[in-house]
Amino acid sequence: MSRPQTSEGQIGSLAVSALMVLAGVVTLWDTQGYADRDSQVFPQTVAILLIITALGSLVWRLLHPSDNGGFGAGIWWRRLLLVAALFACALTMPSIGFLASGAIAFAGGLIAAMHDRWDARTALIFGLSGAVVMGAFYALFKFVLMVPLP
Structure with missing residues (x-):
C-alpha cells in the first residue's frame, strides 16, 4: 500500500468531510429541542444522510489518498x-x-x-x-x- 499523500487536495477533502460530519451531528443535537416531533423528521433525515455520506467520503479518502481534489483551477x-x-x-x-x-x-x-x-x-x-x-x-x-x- 502506498504512503498517504498530504497534498492540499487531500487535506482539504478530509477537512471538509470532517466538517460535514460535525455539521450533521450538531444538526441532530439541535433537533432534540424541537417541540413538535413532526418538525424533527426532515432535518434529522438530512443530517443522518449528511453524516453517512461525509463519513463515506472521509473513509474513502483515507483508504485511497489522492492528489486530485481541492478547488483546482477555475473562475x-x-x-x-x-x-x-x-x-x-x-x-x-x-x-x-x-x-x-x-x-x-x-x-x-x-x-x-x-x-x-x-x-x-x-x-x-x-x-x-x-x-x-x-x-x-x-x-x-x-x-x-x-x-x-x-
Whole structure:
C-alpha cells in the first residue's frame, strides 16, 4: 500500500468531510429541542444522510489518498457568486418570502454555472424552467407537506 499523500487536495477533502460530519451531528443535537416531533423528521433525515455520506467520503479518502481534489483551477467569481446567492436567499427569506428568495438563489446559481454565451432564448428558457421548478417546490411544501412558508 502506498504512503498517504498530504497534498492540499487531500487535506482539504478530509477537512471538509470532517466538517460535514460535525455539521450533521450538531444538526441532530439541535433537533432534540424541537417541540413538535413532526418538525424533527426532515432535518434529522438530512443530517443522518449528511453524516453517512461525509463519513463515506472521509473513509474513502483515507483508504485511497489522492492528489486530485481541492478547488483546482477555475473562475473565482463564480464560486463567490454561488455562495453569496445562497446566503442572500437564506437571509432574505423571512422578509421577502420563499419564492422571491428562491429566485435570488436560482439566478445566482444559474449565472455562476452558465459558461456558454447568453442569448434571449436561453434566458427565457432558463427563466421559465426556474419558475416552474420553484413553483413546484412551493406547491409541494405549502400544499402537500403543509410546511408554513414565509
